[in-house]
Amino acid sequence: MNKITRISPFLAFALMALVVQAEPPRSYRLLWQDNFDGDSLDASKWTAMVGPRKGGQSAADAVAVKDGVLSITTYTKDGKHYTGFLSTKGKFETTYGYIEAAIRFKTTPGQWGAFWMMPPTMGKPLGDPATAGTEIDIVEHRASDNKGKDLRDMYVINLHWDGYGKNHKTAGTKVTPEFSAQPLPGEWHVYTLHWTPERYTFYYDGVEKWATTNAVSRRSEYLLLTCEIQDKSWAGNCPAEGYGSLVDSKTKMDVDWVRVWQAPAKP
Numbered sequence: 001m002n003k004i005t006r007i008s009p010f011l012a013f014a015l016m017a018l019v020v021q022a023e024p025p026r027s028y029r030l031l032w033q034d035n036f037d038g039d040s041l042d043a044s045k046w047t048a049m050v051g052p053r054k055g056g057q058s059a060a061d062a063v064a065v066k067d068g069v070l071s072i073t074t075y076t077k078d079g080k081h082y083t084g085f086l087s088t089k090g091k092f093e094t095t096y097g098y099i100e101a102a103i104r105f106k107t108t109p110g111q112w113g114a115f116w117m118m119p120p121t122m123g124k125p126l127g128d129p130a131t132a133g134t135e136i137d138i139v140e141h142r143a144s145d146n147k148g149k150d151l152r153d154m155y156v157i158n159l160h161w162d163g164y165g166k167n168h169k170t171a172g173t174k175v176t177p178e179f180s181a182q183p184l185p186g187e188w189h190v191y192t193l194h195w196t197p198e199r200y201t202f203y204y205d206g207v208e209k210w211a212t213t214n215a216v217s218r219r220s221e222y223l224l225l226t227c228e229i230q231d232k233s234w235a236g237n238c239p240a241e242g243y244g245s246l247v248d249s250k251t252k253m254d255v256d257w258v259r260v261w262q263a264p265a266k267p
Contacts, residue, residue, distance in 0.1 A: 022192055022206040024098035024261040032092055032260040036070040045092060046225075049085040055110075055238070056229030058085040061246060072227045074111045074251040076242030083111065083227040089120070093220035094260055100192040100203075101225070102256035105141040105185055107152065110238030111229045112142040113253035115191055117221040123163025129215040135160035136221065137172070138202065139191040141184075141253075144236035152185040153177070157202050161215045173210045188256065223260075227253050 034045050041048060041063055049058045056074075062084035064071050072084035101115050119133020126132070137158040144151055158172035177184055182205075192203035197218055201211040231238040243251045 022203045028098055028261040028263055030259065031094065031097065031262040033258065035257045036065050036068055036255065039065060041065055046086045046088060047091065049087060053085060054228050054230040056081040056083055058083065070255040072225065072253045073246060073249050074108065074227050074229065074243050075246040075249040076244065081229045081238060081243060083229055086225045087222060089222040093222045094262065095218065095220045096195050096197060096262065098192065098194050098261035099138065100190055101258040102188055102190050103139065104188045104254040106250060106252045107141050107143040107185065108239065108243060108251040109144045109236035110231050111227060111251060112140055112235045113227045114140040116224050118224060119217060119219055119221045121219065126162050126167050129161040130218040133219045133221055134215045134217040136193060136200065138193045142235040146232065146234055146236060148236060153183065155184065157210050159215050171212060171214050175204060175209045177204055223258065225255055
């Protein structure tokens with residue numbers, strides 16, 4: 001069940017016409033999912049990280065589940081910025097599959113949200129991303145860049161491999177979706193990765209946006225739903241007044257569901 005089926009039938013029908021998602025291949029089976037039912041994060045699926053990260057603090061209270069939606073709120077308290085960072089590391093990993101999430105970004109400069117995957121062995125060994133794995137950024141959304149340019153209607157898809165030091169390599173693309181009745185910021189959209197042993201293919205609301213055979217990982221990777229903060233960075237400057245309190249902040253990343261489909265095992 002997804003967000004649009006939890007509201008009135010009339011509004012659900014209207015929204016279904018606006019948000020289209022690609023379908024996994026017919027032979028794929030649903031391997032793992034979280035619809036964020038209940039009133040708290042499912043600790044058997046996700047770990048909410050706690051501690052410093054970049055220019056902010058990851059905090060458990062920045063993560064909430066209510067009315068079938070996961071919300072990660074970025075807020076400021078006593079001059080410090082807080083947000084949420086969720087991972088399935090040690091709880092769920094997959095190799096290949098059709099990986100998708102319905103996300104609504106409400107992003108503010110200095111902060112960005114993302115849905116991505118990571119291997120536990122990034123860069124080990126060097127020169128062999130098939131074995132070591134690749135950071136796969138299915139979507140990263142920011143409100144501005146370090147020059148203040150408005151980027152709310154754009155997102156990026158990125159790959160990173162061979163560690164984060166001098167051997168680091170990256171590839172990716174910027175995506176500016178075509179005009180529709182559903183703008184990118186503040187609205188629900190489905191972000192999808194179809195990962196096979198040969199290639200990555202990325203979709204936005206069912207429309208292919210980028211495909212590559214570069215740095216294809218052939219090892220298991222875990223999922224991440226995260227917000228991060230860094231002042232004067234690629235995401236611009238944090239507001240001088242901060243992001244507001246946990247109760248009042250409008251800076252959020254909402255997630256309706258996450259699903260992982262996988263091809264049947266070969267005989």
